[in-house]
Amino acid sequence: MRTAGSIPSRRAAGAPDRDADFRGAVGLVAPYFRKYALRLFVGFLALVSVDFLQLVIPRIIKFAVDALQKKTATQALLLEYGGYIVGLAMMIAVLRLFWRNMLLGFSRLLETDLRNRLFSRLLVLDKAFFQRRTTGEIMALATNDLSSVQLASGMGMVALVDAVFMGVAAFLFMAYINPTLTLIAVAPTPVLALLTRFLSARLHRRFKKVQEQFSVLTEFARSTFSTIRLIKAYNQEKPQAARFNELGETYVRDNLRLAVIYGTLFPISGLIGNVSMLLVLFFGGRMIIDQTITAGDFVAFISYLFLMTWPMMAMGWVADLFQRGVTSLGRIRGLLEETPSLQDSRDSVSAGIVRGEISIRGLSFSYPGRRQPALDRIDLDIPPGRFLGIVGRTGSGKTTLCHLIARLYPIPDGTIFLDGKDVNGLTLAAVRGAIAYVPQDVVLFSDTVAYNITMGRPDAPMEEIEAAARAASIHDEIVSMKDDYETRIGERGVKLSGGQRQRLAIARALLLNRPIIIIDDGLSAVDMETEHAVIRSIAEYLAGRTCIVVSHRVAPLADAHEILVMEGGRIVERGGHEHLLSRGGFYATIYRQQTNQR
Numbered sequence: 001m002r003t004a005g006s007i008p009s010r011r012a013a014g015a016p017d018r019d020a021d022f023r024g025a026v027g028l029v030a031p032y033f034r035k036y037a038l039r040l041f042v043g044f045l046a047l048v049s050v051d052f053l054q055l056v057i058p059r060i061i062k063f064a065v066d067a068l069q070k071k072t073a074t075q076a077l078l079l080e081y082g083g084y085i086v087g088l089a090m091m092i093a094v095l096r097l098f099w100r101n102m103l104l105g106f107s108r109l110l111e112t113d114l115r116n117r118l119f120s121r122l123l124v125l126d127k128a129f130f131q132r133r134t135t136g137e138i139m140a141l142a143t144n145d146l147s148s149v150q151l152a153s154g155m156g157m158v159a160l161v162d163a164v165f166m167g168v169a170a171f172l173f174m175a176y177i178n179p180t181l182t183l184i185a186v187a188p189t190p191v192l193a194l195l196t197r198f199l200s201a202r203l204h205r206r207f208k209k210v211q212e213q214f215s216v217l218t219e220f221a222r223s224t225f226s227t228i229r230l231i232k233a234y235n236q237e238k239p240q241a242a243r244f245n246e247l248g249e250t251y252v253r254d255n256l257r258l259a260v261i262y263g264t265l266f267p268i269s270g271l272i273g274n275v276s277m278l279l280v281l282f283f284g285g286r287m288i289i290d291q292t293i294t295a296g297d298f299v300a301f302i303s304y305l306f307l308m309t310w311p312m313m314a315m316g317w318v319a320d321l322f323q324r325g326v327t328s329l330g331r332i333r334g335l336l337e338e339t340p341s342l343q344d345s346r347d348s349v350s351a352g353i354v355r356g357e358i359s360i361r362g363l364s365f366s367y368p369g370r371r372q373p374a375l376d377r378i379d380l381d382i383p384p385g386r387f388l389g390i391v392g393r394t395g396s397g398k399t400t401l402c403h404l405i406a407r408l409y410p411i412p413d414g415t416i417f418l419d420g421k422d423v424n425g426l427t428l429a430a431v432r433g434a435i436a437y438v439p440q441d442v443v444l445f446s447d448t449v450a451y452n453i454t455m456g457r458p459d460a461p462m463e464e465i466e467a468a469a470r471a472a473s474i475h476d477e478i479v480s481m482k483d484d485y486e487t488r489i490g491e492r493g494v495k496l497s498g499g500q501r502q503r504l505a506i507a508r509a510l511l512l513n514r515p516i517i518i519i520d521d522g523l524s525a526v527d528m529e530t531e532h533a534v535i536r537s538i539a540e541y542l543a544g545r546t547c548i549v550v551s552h553r554v555a556p557l558a559d560a561h562e563i564l565v566m567e568g569g570r571i572v573e574r575g576g577h578e579h580l581l582s583r584g585g586f587y588a589t590i591y592r593q594q595t596n597q598r
């Protein structure tokens with residue numbers, strides 16, 4: 001388990017290179033472009049039409065200026081030109097509204113689709129994945145990274161098409177007016193292209209770092225708040241705040257390093273635009289004096305250059321948006337390509353497990369990266385309807401055994417059988433549908449008591465809910481609460497004690513009515529007598545179903561048909577209570593110690 005406020009390590013090794021990131025990003029979004037092809041087509045048509053109409057305006061101005069210069073301009077003619085410009089401006093406004101809706105709408109649809117895919121993927125990934133990736137990292141993907149993708153596919157793409165079309169068209173209009181002056185005007189642009197290329201690799205790296213640091217920061221905040229009581233109990237508020245501050249400073253530093261590049265790219269683009277303007281004023285001015293071009297042409301030329309300045313400046317911005325988008329898509333793709341280590345195959349059978357018989361043959365298991373096996377050659381037969389108790393020191397493998405029966409980790413073929421069928425040949429739904437599992441850490445929702453009990457069976461009748469709660473010895477406490485079964489619990493409701501939470505979780509599992517129930521140290525928060533009474537009541541309720549109860553205490557398991565004693569991943573003693581006491585081994589020693597301590 002991760003400790004309070006532990007810092008997740010960065011995923012350093014094997015970072016894919018930029019080209020692979022780019023190819024992967026294209027592969028990921030290509031289907032969306034196909035899906036929304038029509039929307040994109042009409043959107044871009046409107047965008048390009050706006051650009052075209054904007055390019056017409058300088059032509060009208062040129063005619064007006066030339067008419068003024070030639071003194072042929074009448075008030076009616078000028079009003080007519082003005083009218084054209086107003087008409088064009090109105091058309092531009094309407095078309096702009098339209099393309100924004102189409103193209104920015106596309107980026108929102110893409111974002112939503114990706115978010116849904118991420119969420120669905122997370123729901124099928126297994127325990128091993130969630131141990132590898134932190135919640136903070138996942139949250140950063142679902143917020144910062146998705147919004148980078150949205151920006152790149154929305155404004156980024158719009159700016160790119162706009163800049164390219166407007167840039168090329170303005171260039172052609174300028175070349176039509178005067179090719180020499182046009183070449184002079186665009187002479188500084190290669191510098192911009194080189195600069196963008198040079199800076200974009202750095203941009204990519206630094207942005208990746210910023211996103212990773214954001215994940216670290218998010219994870220730290222999450223783990224702090226989820227362990228806030230512990231932090232307070234250990235007086236750790238100040239060190240936690242200091243560590244948060246430190247992480248925040250690193251995040252700011254990383255962002256500032258990114259801003260340096262961003263801050264270089266934008267002003268230099270602007271500067272290059274202004275240098276072009278200076279050159280045009282100087283050489284164009286001389287051309288008017290030499291009468292190579294008319295004053296109208298010059299005014300139109302300057303207008304086109306203005307129109308071209310935006311694409312030149314936009315290039316830096318677009319490059320930045322795309323870099324961020326591609327980096328974020330790479331991170332999102334990494335998660336979407338995660339596969340659960342446990343999956344149904346085509347041959348998996350969804351056979352219903354009804355008897356609840358469990359057989360284990362030579363089961364050994366090691367956690368990834370651990371040399372010491374957590375379970376070592378376990379052989380076990382639990383006939384249907386049996387009550388099995390498991391005791392053992394901490395770390396002896398009790399939880400691992402329960403997890404493997406519930407198929408939470410992959411196991412070799414031919415090691416665990418339910419009703420005589422190898423679990424590896426069954427679908428996950430068939431295995432999990434046969435087992436009601438109560439984990440060590442109880443999870444309750446901030447909702448009503450009834451909601452928490454009926455989570456796995458929302459339509460269960462009230463009598464059954466009450467019967468399950470009675471069997472878990474929590475019914476009396478529930479009816480003494482303000483609103484009975486409708487009492488809200490959790491953050492905005494009644495605070496329950498550890499023992500009440502555990503018994504509520506047991507009631508939830510009992511209500512599932514499954515042939516096998518596993519309670520993994522699910523009563524650690526109640527005293528020994530209560531634990532014994534609750535286990536007895538559960539055993540009565542479950543009559544005929546298979547029940548495995550793990551406990552640190554020996555006495556409450558005295559009624560079990562069989563008790564296993566585990567040590568170092570092995571079963572070192574097994575048998576009924578009396579038999580184990582008479583053996584005078586670990587079980588007998590612990591029993592004596594625990595009962596004498598009372």
Ligand SMILES: Nc1ncnc2c1ncn2[C@@H]1O[C@H](COP(=O)(O)OP(=O)(O)OP(=O)(O)O)[C@@H](O)[C@H]1O
Nearest residue numbers: 367368370374392393394395396397398399400401
């Ligand atoms: N997710 C994991 N990754 C790596 N090692 C693990 C993991 N979970 C448990 N282990 C290791 O496997 C061994 C058995 O652990 P397990 O949780 O099964 O013991 P346990 O008997 O249930 O302990 P406890 O009574 O404290 O719950 C221990 O050495 C533990 O450190």
